[in-house]
Amino acid sequence: MISIQTYDFDAAAEYQALRASGPASGAIVTFTGLVRDSGDLSGVSGLFLEHYPGMTEQVIQGLIDEASQRWDLQQVRVIHRVGRLALAEQIVFVGVASAHRGDGFAACQFLMDALKTSAPFWKKEITSDGEQWVEQKDSDLLRSQHWE
């Protein structure tokens, strides 16, 4: 299931929902991304996240479909927030329930790496001096290409 939302999420509740994915699930791997104080700029007090409604959900569903073909997964949950987010707020959640940990670790990492370079989201960093759109990182592209 995919949610794109302005409001916060409860990672513990999402974990419990993954636990309920059935008796075949032997492992749950989750990732949560937070707003940190330094990115392209230092002294970041918050982010503004823009997305392309409709295309975002399609791209993420495509990534979940690909992950489900490559690994043996019981359930996948992706949440991504948009709008204005303050320092230390939660941005993104990826949770995977699988029979074995190897598939869960790999699928969770693949989904995050691929989401960062293919889902149409854009971050703008906000500091006391102003705002600046974040530039795509070569390191993120390399991490994503590693899965091809």
Place this chain on the structure above:
Amino acid sequence: MTTPDTIRVRFFARLREELDTGELELPAGSAANAGDIARALAEKGGPWQQLAGDQPVLVAVNQIMAKPSTPVKAGDEVAFFPPVTGG
């Protein structure tokens, strides 16, 4: 419902701000592919030139990643945006 005879062109993030435009409509006959649209808009000058410049600008046609050579027709939605930075 009548068939639209236009192409809806959308812009996101830094491009949307620099062009001061979220979306516009073009006559469908004016472009055969996504690259034609970028080149036609670049002729407006100023910030619009970046649509045909050296900086990477991504394009999607009907919400699927596309290339300049991807054909476009009436009723299509074409979007231009900078490389993505979510997650």
